[in-house]
Amino acid sequence: MGIIRKTVSIDLLLNEFEQESNAISAVDLIKRLDKQINKTTIYRVLDKLEDDGVLHSFLGFDGVKWYAKCKGCTKSVHKDFHPHFQCLSCGTVDCLNIHVNIPEIPNREVLFSQLLIQGKCEACAA
């Protein structure tokens, strides 16, 4: 469906992603914007921003939804496949700027893939 009107909720959400270079979970956004936006609205706006290619989403290791800014995606083409990294100590999640080659698989048509790498981030590995 996508964004049609410019509203306060959209501004507030986009602002969170401006301030933050990492990915942000939906749950965390709901906490941060608790007094300002209803959680239903947050889920709906995130959906639309994803439709519009502004954000992309993926699941963390516990199955909760995370969002991060897209680079070079459009409404129709989400070309931006990359792995995500989740720190097992601090929980931080971010996009990895590396390419991982997914092999062809006999007799199957590969359409998408999601790679979640877990470990310790720079701060926590020290």
Next chain:
Amino acid sequence: MGIIRKTVSIDLLLNEFEQESNAISAVDLIKRLDKQINKTTIYRVLDKLEDDGVLHSFLGFDGVKWYAKCKGCTKSVHKDFHPHFQCLSCGTVDCLNIHVNIPEIPNREVLFSQLLIQGKCEACAA
């Protein structure tokens, strides 16, 4: 904690995995064994079987938990890293017997990784 006593529930669950070469979701197991085992028990037995290295678990694209037989894992060492494939048409999920190389990442310690490939399986691609 692991399996200590041999019970009917364990037999029933293991039997499902004998009959089936694909992965099975917890939800599906609950449906299949509805009249025979309580869902709480199913979750608990699956946990233990995973502890013992008999099964391994991972999340499907919608965040639901799947289980499949382990090959060559023990209680202490889950050495069996491999990607999983989920068919977007029929929903079937299985383990892929291929190795995908996860690159080193500067300043981070990589411990695990989960790769979920989505597409069409042999039956559905035709």
Next chain:
DNA sequence: CTCGTTAATGCAACCGAGTTGCAAATATAG
């Protein structure tokens, strides 16, 4: 085989992420 200990089970209630229906509020074209 019987008994006692302890693990396993069933049940009901709960939790938390995400969704839905609907009425009220608000953005925007005209």
Next chain:
DNA sequence: CTATATTTGCAACTCGGTTGCATTAACGAG
């Protein structure tokens, strides 16, 4: 400024998974 269609908030709901607790069953000792 007004009309209209989109957004929002709220409350209630869905559903996968978990927890507490009382009951049942596995199994080793005798």
